[in-house]
Amino acid sequence: MRKPLAVGLLTYCVISFSGFAQKIDAEYDSKIKEYTTDSRFLPASLLQVADHPSIPSPLKHFGEVIGAPGVMHNTTEIYGYYQLLAEKSPMIQIKQVETSEEGRPIYMVIICNDDSMEKLDTYKGYLSQLADPRTTNPEEAEAILQSAKPVYYLNGGMHSTEMGSPEMLMELAYRLVTSEDKTIKQIRENVIVLINPVSEPDGRDKLVDWYYRYTKARTEWEDGFPRSAPYWGKYVFHDNNRDGLQVSQAITKGIFSIFFDWHPTVMLDLHESVPLLYISTGTGPYNEQVDPVTIGEWQVMANHDITTLAAQGMPGAFTWAFYDGWWPGYGIWVANNHNSNGRFYETFGNAGANTYMRDLSTQKYAGDPATTREWYRPDPPTERVYWSARNNVNYMQAGVIASLTYAAQNGEQLLRNFYQKGANSIRKGKEDSPKAFVIPAKQNDPAMAAYLVNQLRAQKIEVHQADSGEYVVLLDQPYRNLAVSLLTEQKYPKEAKFPPYDDIAWTLGYLYGVDVQQKDSIGYELASLKKIETEVAYKGEVTGQGNSFFINYAAQNTVLPALFWIKEQDKNAEIRVLKSEFAVGQDTLDAGSMVIRGLSASKAKELAEKFGLDLLRGSESPESDQTHLVQLPKxxxxxxxxxxxxxxxxxxxxxxxxxxxxxxxxxxxxxxxxxxxxxxxxxxxxxxxxxxxxxxxxxxxxxxxxxxxxxxxxxxxxxxxxxxxxxxxxxxxxxxxxxxxxxxxxxxxxxxxxxxxxxxxxxxxxxxxxSGLFHPGSVVTVKSKKSDSPVLYGFPETFSIFRGxxxxxxxxxxxxxxxxxxxxTKPLKDEEPYTGKIMGMASLEPQKDEKAETGKEPPYVRSGMVRNEQTIIGxxxxxxxxxxxxxxxxxxxxxxxxxxxxxxxxxxxxxxxxxxxxxx
The missing domain is CATH 3.40.50 (Rossmann fold)
Structure with missing residues (x-):
């Protein structure tokens, strides 16, 4: 099944274009050839691996080359190799940026030449200055562009079953610090390379153990056996690449930490799922708030990488036909959301280091078979490929080197684009509408309003506060486009030819239950607005007099945890829920509100501040049949x-x-x-x-x-x-x-x-x-059928929810x-009242629909898109x-x-x- 490699031709090509005299590790090269199943899967650029006298290659360190059959490395081994490289070479550093939920370190590796390494803070400072055109004028930017270097961030090991990138990146790192090849030297001199070797270390170790425990013994790809451990991270599985808006998991915090520390010019996330190499651009529709400059960069860089692989005779590289470019919550979209360039690869992985016969005959992308020649796939693969882990390493590494080469040769243009995108954002904030967003101080759940402010700040969106308490997002700022994206409704086109890749709505005001208002003018004295520099929290207050404490319930998120806290503090405290409205002084409490007895004044104050809940004191006591006792469940x-x-x-x-x-x-x-x-x-x-x-x-x-x-x-x-x-x-x-x-x-x-x-x-x-319903993740309208149900306490008759x-x-x-x-809001057909004649009864006058006369019903889709929505309404x-x-x-x-x-x-x-x- 395996074709013999054209060894002589490959060696000749390397020598002819390399033009350097360096001792080559013949054993390493030989093993690469042995483990590659077809000569077309091995570009000449990946041979001629250096035999360095003092820096150990993966072969010397591990006893095998990267991509060897049956060999996978866990995080201790991977990090240990980078630490060894850092000890042996002045051109590489490794530093911890985060700790996983299970306590494993998340590292960042820095690779560049001696000059860059000695002046890292200087180069980092250049990018920080270019990131904010408000403080760096065009003349200053032009001077910086003559000295700055692009930073290229490679992210590996996000999806744990996609096991090739943490392996490949070790070999790439060795190549970058040892090779004297002209292309590698150009990368080293002109680019600062950042590597996140294993962005999800908990999942990596689980899957390496899974591989050795179970899948290494498998001989057939389509045998039905689970290719993955049941868990990756402590909480999140494949959705660890859907956390870019929440910033809740350590993997995302690590990615964000690296980005905001460095402002990398390009970020490339390394994934595996598509034969043989997909280079992201997407079919569209593209997110409307992504700068057109970024979209242009996607196309240019993808075509550059495909062309480079084609020039080396590698089949199966393509772009366009996978993914769309709409959802802004992927990890790597921290770059696209912040005026950099975020892209990804999908190579063909085997969820381990086995070699399998893979059948591509039924795979389709954008409606086309994966094996047909298309404008976006000029050299398709055959319907069956005999595929090894080393093949995967070859494709991924050749693509990465091609992309790093583009950055090395076009660094000034990439940096100029980065600065220009920030300037474009500020200009739109000044000239376009809205000019600002206002988050009023009065909210049903003020703690969630504070949470929204903190989430915006986690994205480095600037938020101010007015003297009157409301929060204000002024849009003449570098990340204006992201603020607009997060705080306005999404309008996904119904006529889109291909289905969306993921959720299509993320309007944070709807998702958080926070009132956010768009403003076409700024109604504040700017000097009176105070920029928020730290986390904000809503601290509730206790008002009134009396022995009982009341919570006016409006579906606040912190009420249930507050009730558990009360019982922890005093198990004898009594909590009752009101079944109907009840007056306390001048306030009328809604059904679902709570009365708490047996809680001290000091504990009530602590509760209000800790959980962001306003408490009302009163002496009023509802009748027993107006309430029910809360017995917190197991x-x-x-x-x-x-x-x-x-x-x-x-x-x-x-x-x-x-x-x-x-x-x-x-x-x-x-x-x-x-x-x-x-x-x-x-x-x-x-x-x-x-x-x-x-x-x-x-x-x-x-x-x-x-x-x-x-x-x-x-x-x-x-x-x-x-x-x-x-x-x-x-x-x-x-x-x-x-x-x-x-x-x-x-x-x-x-x-x-x-x-x-x-x-x-x-x-x-x-x-x-x-029939015909297509309902990708969108914010839609719902209506109470039984508004007195305790499940619906705190919600109005009509509100919105998120549904996919x-x-x-x-x-x-x-x-x-x-x-x-x-x-x-409309009932089902069988619930509509009959208005026709009834034999045997006198005719009745049709009842008027007062609601229809007094106002329009809200639309079903509030943010996103639903096709054939009439089939779900009711x-x-x-x-x-x-x-x-x-x-x-x-x-x-x-x-x-x-x-x-x-x-x-x-x-x-x-x-x-x-x-x-x-x-x-």
């Missing part, structure tokens, strides 16, 4: 072993909010006695069908332990199992049903509603197919009172389904989506607060 969060992505976000959200829980899995369901241990079981979204929820990972692969051992020390976190296969089975499903029947509450989010609706736990929910593509369910008309919330978004003595609260969207839609989360918190008072 909560379990269930996770499957076949899909942990969203369960991790739920755990993270609970921990950030300070809500205690117990993590459970299939074995806990099978063990039974659930009601004796828990009151509420939350089932976060998990992608799968009913069979997946029942049977889990195919038992033919069992037993499959995920346990910490001396040989595999990274496994067993954040949960362990002696055997991941098998699922809870019918016994576990029956035990879950018994839990509900005995009075427990099960909350299902989005697709996990499958677990209760299609396994027999309830037969009231029926699957509903909305997911299954829908319905109930019969006779059971429609189970529907708490609907999509859109359908249920939350159901309250009685099962025995208990309840199923079934969501057909995810209110805990990626720690983003905080406005929706209180629908879950309401369920937990009122778990034992959810219906008759």
């Amino acid at each position: 909560i379990a969060i269930y996770h499957t072993w076949f899909n942990t992505q969203d369960e991790g976000w739920s755990r993270y959200t609970f921990e950030q909010r300070g809500i205690p829980y117990t993590s459970i899995d299939k074995d806990d369901l099978k063990a039974g006695s659930l009601k004796s241990k828990f009151d509420v079981i939350l089932v976060p979204r998990a992608r799968g069908d009913a069979a997946d929820f029942i049977h889990g990972i195919d038992s033919r692969f069992g037993p499959m332990p995920y346990t910490k051992t001396d040989q595999f020390p990274s496994h067993g976190l954040p949960d362990s199992s002696p055997d991941m296969t098998g699922g809870p089975g019918f016994l576990g499903i029956e035990n879950l049903k018994q839990f509900v029947e005995a009075g427990g509450v099960v909350i299902t989010l989005d697709n996990s509603t499958v677990m209760v609706a299609e396994t027999g736990i309830t037969r009231d929910l029926e699957s509903y197919t909305a 593509n997911g299954p829908l369910y319905q109930v019969d008309l006779a059971k429609r009172d189970m529907m708490l919330l609907q999509y859109g 359908q249920g978004s939350i159901f309250n389904v009685p099962v025995g003595k208990g309840r199923i609260i079934a969501f057909t969207f995810d209110p805990l989506h990626r720690f983003l839609n905080h406005h929706d989360a209180p629908l879950v918190w309401n369920t937990l607060i009122n778990w034992n008072n959810l219906g008759d």
Whole structure:
């Protein structure tokens, strides 16, 4: 199967264009050739590896070359090699920038020539000056451009199953500090290279252990065996590249730390999924707030890299037909959002170091087969390729060297573009509308308004505060475009030819439940505005007199954790929820508000400040039938072993909010006695069908332990199992049903509603197919069907939530009172009142629709795009389904989506607060 390599030709080509005399490591070259399966997969530029007298190559250090069959390195080995290089060469430094959730270091490696290394702070300062054209005028910028060097940031190991980049980057680093090849010397002299060798170290170590524990022994790619450990990071799986707006995980904090310290001119994120090398530009539609200069750079650099690989005879490189360029929350988009250039590669990885026969015949991108010749893919691969880890290293490294070469040869232009994009942003802030955003001081949840300010500042967007308390975002600033993107509605084009790559709406005011106002003029004396320089926090106040403390509830995110805190401070404190409006002095409290007794004045003050809640003191006492007692539940969060992505976000959200829980899995369901241990079981979204929820990972692969051992020390976190296969089975499903029947509450989010609706736990929910509905992640309008339901406490009759593509369910008309919330504002057809004649009865005058006469209904789509929205309007978004003595609260969207839609989360918190008072 393997074609012999044209060794003589390759050697001749290297010597002819290199033009230097350097001792070559013949053994290293020989092994590269041996492990590459086809001569066309090995460019001449990757041979002639230096045999340096004092700096050890990967072969000398590890005993094998990078890309050797059956060899993968963990973070200790990878970091150890970089540390050795830094000891041996003055052209490389390594420094820690962050610590992972499980305590592993995240490092940044710096590579450049001696001159650059001696003046790193000077070059870093140049980029900082170019980043803000308000403080660096064009003449000053022009002088800087004559001395500055571009900084090129390479990000590796983000997605842990994409295992090639942490390997390749070690060889690249060795090449950059040892090679005397003309191209490498030019990179070293003209560019400062930053490398994040393993941006997700927790996942890297889990997957290296997984490889040696399980997949190294596999011989067929399509054998159905899981290629990944169940977890990567402590909380986040593949979504670790969807955290760029939240900045919640250590991986993102590390990337942001590097970016804002250095302002790299170009960032390249190294991924693996597409044959043989995809170089990002995307099909569009592009994010409207990305500067056209950046979009032009995407095209120029992608075509440069493809051309360079084509010149070396490498097939299968392409651009355009994968991804779109819309969502701004990828890790590498910190560059595109801040006037730099963020791009990515997708090479073809095998989730390890095995060599497999790979079938490309069914793969399509932008509607075209992966193996056809197109304008964007001038040299396609064959329908089958015999693919090795070394092939992957070759493609990735050749592409990176091509891109670094472009930066080395066009550094001044890239830096000039960087400065110009900041100037463009400031000009638009002055000339275009809006001129500013205002976040009023009065908010339903003022703590979330403070959170929004902090999130904007995490993106280096400047925020000021007026004397009257409101926050003001003036738009004549370098990151004006990002501020506009985050604070305005997204209008994704319905006519887009290809489906979006990810969510298409992210308007933070909607997602956080914060009122944000656009202003076409600045109604402040600028000198009176104070720039915010530190984290802000809303500190609640206690007002009034009396022995009781009241919280006027408006679905504030901090109320539930505050209640747990109260019980920690004094277990005898009594908390009651108002079932209807109640007057306290001059204030009228809404249903869902709380009265707290037995709390000292000092603790009340501490609570108000700690949780950002205003408390009202009063002597009024509602009647007992006007309230119900809060008995805080024992909560379990269930996770499957076949899909942990969203369960991790739920755990993270609970921990950030300070809500205690117990993590459970299939074995806990099978063990039974659930009601004796828990009151509420939350089932976060998990992608799968009913069979997946029942049977889990195919038992033919069992037993499959995920346990910490001396040989595999990274496994067993954040949960362990002696055997991941098998699922809870019918016994576990029956035990879950018994839990509900005995009075427990099960909350299902989005697709996990499958677990209760299609396994027999309830037969009231029926699957509903909305014909032609296409509903990518967007902010949409919902309306209360039962506004007195405790699940909806604190929310108005009509509001917005975030929803993506997911299954829908319905109930019969006779059971429609189970529907708490609907999509859109119009009723279903079978709920519309009959206005025609009725035989046997006198004709009645049709009733007028007063609402239709007094104002327009809000649009269904508030931010984003939905096709055929009429098929979902009126359908249920939350159901309250009685099962025995208990309840199923079934969501057909995810209110805990990626720690983003905080406005929706209180629908879950309401369920937990009122778990034992959810219906008759």
